[in-house]
Amino acid sequence: MSSCVLISVIPGKSSATFEAVKKSPEVKSAHLALGRYGIVAFAEAPTREDLSTLSAKVNAIPETKSTETLIEA
Numbered sequence: 131m132s133s134c135v136l137i138s139v140i141p142g143k144s145s146a147t148f149e150a151v152k153k154s155p156e157v158k159s160a161h162l163a164l165g166r167y168g169i170v171a172f173a174e175a176p177t178r179e180d181l182s183t184l185s186a187k188v189n190a191i192p193e194t195k196s197t198e199t200l201i202e203a
Contacts, residue, residue: 132202133181135188137169143193144168150191156184167198 135157139147144162151171152160160171171188175181178201185199 131175131178131181133173133175134200134202135171135173135185136167136198136200137171137188138166138195138197139168140193140195147191147193151188154184154187156180 135151137147137151148160148162148169151157151169154173156173156175157171158174160169162168163170173181173184175184181199181201185197188194188197
């Protein structure tokens with residue numbers, strides 16, 4: 131399953147979160163952004179549950195405020 135993970139971060143902390151997000155094997159690419167979301171990551175995982183686990187991992191990064199995951203059907 132493919133997804134786009136929109137990540138809101140604490141202002142000024144995008145770089146630290148960006149480096150942590152890129153280390154996840156499910157993340158195929160990640161990009162810094164300006165606006166409501168500081169990072170946009172594209173991820174692939176075998177199941178919806180795996181994507182949910184990835185979302186939980188990203189939310190556990192201290193600099194992360196919230197995430198929104200868009201799953202490709």
